Amino acid sequence: MEKTRTRHEALGLDEGDLIRMYRAMLLARRTDERMWILNRQGRAAFVISCQGHEAAQVGAAYNMRPGYDYLYPYYRDFAMTTVLGQSARDHLLSLLGKKEDPNSAGRQMPGHFSSRELRIVTASAPVGVQYPQAVGSALAFKLRGEDGVVLVSGGEGSTSEGDWHEAMNFAGVRRLPVVFLVQNNAYAISVPEELQVAGSIAKRAEGYGFPGVAVDGNDVLAVYEVAKEAFGRARRGEGPTLIEAKTYRLTAHSSDDDDRRYREREEIERWRQKDPILRFERYLFEVGVLDEEKKEEISAQIKAEIDEAVEYAEAAPFAEPEEALERVYAEA
Amino acid sequence: MAVRNLLQAIHDALEEEMRADETVLILGEDVGRAGGVFRVTEGLQEEFGPDRALDTPLAESLIVGSAIGLSVNGMRPVAEIQFADFIPPAFDQIVSEAARFYYRSNGAWNVPITIRAPYGVVPGGALYHSQSVEAYFCNTPGLKVVAPTFPKEAKGLLKSAIRDPNPVLFFEHKRCYRLLKEDVPEEDYTVPIGEAKIHREGEDITVVAYGLVLHTALEVAKKLSEEHGIEAEVVEPLTLYPLDRETILASARKTGKFLAISEANITGSVTAEMAALVAREAFEWLDAPVMRLGAPDIPAAAFARPMMDAFVPDAARIESAMLELARY
Ligand SMILES: Cc1ncc(C[n+]2csc(CCOP(=O)(O)OP(=O)(O)O)c2C)c(N)n1
Numbered sequence: 001m002e003k004t005r006t007r008h009e010a011l012g013l014d015e016g017d018l019i020r021m022y023r024a025m026l027l028a029r030r031t032d033e034r035m036w037i038l039n040r041q042g043r044a045a046f047v048i049s050c051q052g053h054e055a056a057q058v059g060a061a062y063n064m065r066p067g068y069d070y071l072y073p074y075y076r077d078f079a080m081t082t083v084l085g086q087s088a089r090d091h092l093l094s095l096l097g098k099k100e101d102p103n104s105a106g107r108q109m110p111g112h113f114s115s116r117e118l119r120i121v122t123a124s125a126p127v128g129v130q131y132p133q134a135v136g137s138a139l140a141f142k143l144r145g146e147d148g149v150v151l152v153s154g155g156e157g158s159t160s161e162g163d164w165h166e167a168m169n170f171a172g173v174r175r176l177p178v179v180f181l182v183q184n185n186a187y188a189i190s191v192p193e194e195l196q197v198a199g200s201i202a203k204r205a206e207g208y209g210f211p212g213v214a215v216d217g218n219d220v221l222a223v224y225e226v227a228k229e230a231f232g233r234a235r236r237g238e239g240p241t242l243i244e245a246k247t248y249r250l251t252a253h254s255s256d257d258d259d260r261r262y263r264e265r266e267e268i269e270r271w272r273q274k275d276p277i278l279r280f281e282r283y284l285f286e287v288g289v290l291d292e293e294k295k296e297e298i299s300a301q302i303k304a305e306i307d308e309a310v311e312y313a314e315a316a317p318f319a320e321p322e323e324a325l326e327r328v329y330a331e332a
Numbered sequence: 333m334a335v336r337n338l339l340q341a342i343h344d345a346l347e348e349e350m351r352a353d354e355t356v357l358i359l360g361e362d363v364g365r366a367g368g369v370f371r372v373t374e375g376l377q378e379e380f381g382p383d384r385a386l387d388t389p390l391a392e393s394l395i396v397g398s399a400i401g402l403s404v405n406g407m408r409p410v411a412e413i414q415f416a417d418f419i420p421p422a423f424d425q426i427v428s429e430a431a432r433f434y435y436r437s438n439g440a441w442n443v444p445i446t447i448r449a450p451y452g453v454v455p456g457g458a459l460y461h462s463q464s465v466e467a468y469f470c471n472t473p474g475l476k477v478v479a480p481t482f483p484k485e486a487k488g489l490l491k492s493a494i495r496d497p498n499p500v501l502f503f504e505h506k507r508c509y510r511l512l513k514e515d516v517p518e519e520d521y522t523v524p525i526g527e528a529k530i531h532r533e534g535e536d537i538t539v540v541a542y543g544l545v546l547h548t549a550l551e552v553a554k555k556l557s558e559e560h561g562i563e564a565e566v567v568e569p570l571t572l573y574p575l576d577r578e579t580i581l582a583s584a585r586k587t588g589k590f591l592a593i594s595e596a597n598i599t600g601s602v603t604a605e606m607a608a609l610v611a612r613e614a615f616e617w618l619d620a621p622v623m624r625l626g627a628p629d630i631p632a633a634a635f636a637r638p639m640m641d642a643f644v645p646d647a648a649r650i651e652s653a654m655l656e657l658a659r660y
Contacts, residue, residue, distance in 0.1 A: 070404075070405060072401075103437070104436050104437060104438050105438035107435065107436055107438060108436050112436065114436070114437040114440055114441065115440070116437075116440040116441060121401075121404055121441060122433050122436055122437035122440065122441045124428060124429060124432070124436075126424055126428050126429075129397065129424060129425060129428065129429050131397070132393055132394045132396075132397020132398050132400075132401065132425065133397050133398070133400045133401035133404075133425075133429065134401055135394075135397075135398050135401060136397060136398030136399060136400055136401020136402040136403075136404075136405070136409075137401035137402065137404060137405040138401070139398060139401070139402055140401070140402045140405035140406055140407045141405065143357070143383050143384075143407070144406070148405075150401075162391075162393060162421075163393050163394070163397065163425075166389070166391040166393055166394035166397075167394060167397070167398075169389055169391070169394075170388065170389055170391070170394050170398065173389060327434060327435055327438060327439040328434070328435050328473045328474055329434065329474065329476075329498050330434050330439070330442035330444075330497035330498050331497070332495070332496065332497055
């Protein structure tokens with residue numbers, strides 16, 4: 001009997017794709033874990049985290065053409081920017097605020113991504129501001145008749161901001177090539193989803209005249225599938241899509257937050273059972289793309305990469321204090 | 333030379349820049365088909381089509397935010413805020429976003445956008461069609477704030493703003509739109525951002541003003557010269573942030589007497605910065621206390637005409653301030 005096609009084959013992904021996706025997820029996770037250790041050791045001032053979000057981020061961003069499509073990320077998008085090409089070293093340099101930090105050369109907190117080459121647009125701290133900007137970049141693609149797509153992401157809390165609705169509306173009115181990715185991790189700092197979100201986020205898209213889909217955000221292939229459809233629609237000129245990836249934040253909001261004040265340990269444990277990386281590993285084992293040996297090998301490579309990144313970043317210089325006075329205005 | 337009023341000069345600058353550079357586009361509420369509520373953008377949609385004279389939804393944060401996104405993806409948008417009074421919903425996109433993109437990305441992402449905002453008291457405008465909000469933006473590094481008064485400078489400054497690689501706020505006084513006409517060059521020219529203009533040379537006092545009150549100050553200066561032989565030097569800052577400190581200081585040092593006038597609420601207005609500058613940097617040249625004239629600290633401006641008129645420094649108040657300073 002002929003073997004039925006696997007999920008990834010049906011999606012047009014080969015083994016190389018799967019390994020790249022897996023590596024990006026694992027690299028982001030391990031880097032993130034190391035950042036917390038550095039913070040608890042007093043070597044890093046601030047950490048914000050992507051743990052639990054790796055599938056949602058990698059599944060969506062794997063559809064991008066780095067350096068062509070635009071990404072407007074939010075502060076949890078470590079795995080997303082990893083997939084586009086930012087390295088552990090980049091993340092560590094940013095964590096420690098060093099001059100070589102590609103995002104801001106030490107001007108912004110960690111998690112405020114930027115790369116002109118990768119078309120990751122400089123990110124801000126105020127929640128939700130990226131959405132109108134993203135639709136503007138999508139409009140530019142559309143006006144020039146190019147097939148670029150803009151991916152913009154945020155948490156469910158950001159859908160409470162007027163900017164989100166203004167951008168959704170404009171994207172719908174003008175049928176813009178933009179993919180809205182809401183990473184719904186059930187909390188905005190301490191405020192739970194039921195106090196934040198009326199009705200369903202995904203269903204709101206209908207009111208703006210385009211499709212909205214809710215997807216299991218811990219299943220990287222499921223997110224990839226809906227995002228592939230969304231990117232395809234956008235590239236074909238069919239307009240925006242909203243994706244609500246339902247997931248969970250496994251850490252506190254940030255290194256300054258104590259989440260014991262607002263959620264039960266048991267709840268976190270339940271979600272740990274659904275860890276997107278373990279889940280993907282199981283799939284990779286099932287389809288024979290990964291075995292214990294290969295897993296160990298990747299794991300060791302990643303550990304070495306992070307060790308090197310920490311060492312490099314700690315030794316790297318800060319920018320001179322006077323550099324804080326520079327690059328306020330662009331020169332013609 | 334063409335004889336143009338302020339409104340026409342601004343229109344011409346937009347039209348010429350759109351012809352010269354296909355990445356320039358205008359967006360805002362009613363700017364397209366209607367040609368703007370003041371008719372500044374009239375005819376642009378006919379010439380350039382609905383994509384380059386683009387009617388947006390009624391959402392100011394979106395207008396500025398999407399302009400930012402357009403600009404980082406290769407376009408040169410000019411965003412219109414229908415009235416300066418409605419700029420607060422876009423405040424975050426201007427102050428936290430456009431102003432900081434370049435700095436926070438260590439020079440990787442700049443934001444070449446222009447934001448036009450008609451401001452100032454007009455009859456019938458009342459509390460929400462009258463405000464002078466420029467000071468809100470004049471302590472935000474990364475922004476440039478310009479406010480020309482005469483057609484000629486407005487045209488050249490708007491071209492500079494559109495070509496500038498930074499976000500520029502462009503304030504247009506509504507009551508100056510059709511107040512007077514002057515010769516405006518037809519060939520391409522720019523007026524540099526960051527340079528003040530001396531409209532009238534004088535030895536006795538320095539008056540710095542912009543917007544409607546600049547016109548009034550110039551009339552009063554003429555009158556004082558004819559009736560009292562007092563020669564006022566009248567300076568228009570043109571750029572409110574960053575200020576042309578050198579021109580302002582040079583004039584203050586020359587005359588030794590300094591008055592700054594604007595129509596904004598007096599406390600914390602741009603004239604306060606000028607006063608502080610002159611008090612510190614021209615102290616040894618001064619023969620009188622630094623003076624300021626502005627609107628009282630009440631919301632701009634009441635609807636009923638007598639109350640409205642009391643808000644803006646008028647010729648009588650400006651004349652008495654200038655006389656007081658000259659005679660000090
Ligand atoms: C406009 C604004 N208000 C408040 C904050 C402080 N703040 C930072 S993150 C956050 C919660 C955001 O929650 P959500 O969008 O769900 O994303 P998550 O952190 O859960 O991934 C808040 C309130 C902010 N950064 N911006």
